[in-house]
Amino acid sequence: MAETAPSRDEFERQVGPSRFDELLETEWVSDEPGEARVRVDVRDDLRQPFGLVHGGVLSSLVESVCSRATARAVHADGKAAMGQSITVSFLRPVRDGRIEVTARARHRGSTTWIWQAEVADAEGRLCALAQMTMAVRSLRA
Secondary structure, three states: OOOOOOOHHHHHHHHOOOHHHHHHOOEEEEEOOOEEEEEEEOOHHHEOOOOOEOHHHHHHHHHHHHHHHHHHHHHHHOEEEEEEEEEEEEOOOOOOOEEEEEEEEEEEOOOEEEEEEEEEOOOOOEEEEEEEEEEEEEOOO
């Protein structure tokens, strides 16, 4: 594995931005290989019909933060990262404010990475716990 991940700007030039994250309006706080964080401000188009933030939004944020941090770490080695599995336990609903996801790499193998993530609301209350397994594969055919 590469000793250091490419800079955020360098990675963006090489790989390009995630259109999905642009749709979510994801704010990247950190996308480092050991710990990564994202934030999203709650808005109406992220809520389900009962006014709560849709669980798919929380799951998507976990997937995005784990995918990008893994991808940055392995890209220089000619590898890509893709979601292999995700488990999310929803603990508390989010209605307003800001959502923050903090993910920590727990295993960094040559073919899989495993992350644990916490989803918190604007008051810092734990709203969901997740585990994400990332597959790491060669970009070369």
